[in-house]
Amino acid sequence: MTRPATTRRRVLAALGVGSATALAGCTGDGGPGIGGDPEYEAGEIGEIDGEPRTEDELIAAEALAEQEIDEGVTPLEAISLTDHEFVFEDDYRGSTVQGTVENTGDDRIELVEVRVRVYNDDGEQIGRYLASTGDLDADVTWEFQVVLLKSPQDLADYDITALGTPT
Numbered sequence: 001m002t003r004p005a006t007t008r009r010r011v012l013a014a015l016g017v018g019s020a021t022a023l024a025g026c027t028g029d030g031g032p033g034i035g036g037d038p039e040y041e042a043g044e045i046g047e048i049d050g051e052p053r054t055e056d057e058l059i060a061a062e063a064l065a066e067q068e069i070d071e072g073v074t075p076l077e078a079i080s081l082t083d084h085e086f087v088f089e090d091d092y093r094g095s096t097v098q099g100t101v102e103n104t105g106d107d108r109i110e111l112v113e114v115r116v117r118v119y120n121d122d123g124e125q126i127g128r129y130l131a132s133t134g135d136l137d138a139d140v141t142w143e144f145q146v147v148l149l150k151s152p153q154d155l156a157d158y159d160i161t162a163l164g165t166p167t
Helices: 008-023 055-064
Strands: 041-044 079-088 095-103 109-119 125-136 141-147 157-166
Touching: 041 079, 079 109, 079 157, 095 109, 095 125, 095 157, 109 141, 125 141
Parallel strands: none
Antiparallel strands: 041 157, 079 095, 095 141, 109 125, 109 157
16 A cells, blocks of 8 residues: 655645644634733622612613623734723712723724623622724724622622724
8 A cells, every 4th residue: 555645736825724723823722912812810899888760770781781791802902901900980870990091003993892800709700791893993092991890799809801803
């Protein structure tokens, strides 16, 4: 039994498939700077001196809060989550996470999404909220505010990530 000879065509075809797979982000880690699973940073809530929202405040907060994620966003090296903190606003917004995101890259980012997951005292995830913006130019900073709909007494911790869609 003879072994088929490795031809130039087979080698080039194998290299082409491997290169296309790596460029498409199918290598597991998404390649450098694009794709893969988002990495979340821990955030601290601490003691909250605030009352739950009234019914009218809850209606207003629900109109402002975003909960539907965009499946087209991925981790990007150009997105830098500069800072973030839990802030209790003494109005209809109530519990929020606020901070800044910067586009440190050379190109505009079509869509930026900040995702916040909130947890109770038992470490169980009790909600996911987000804020988004479009067309974040290079070297521009965006100040975000994520409205959390859970009652302040239910919140113990949060984690956060920033994702995007390149142009």
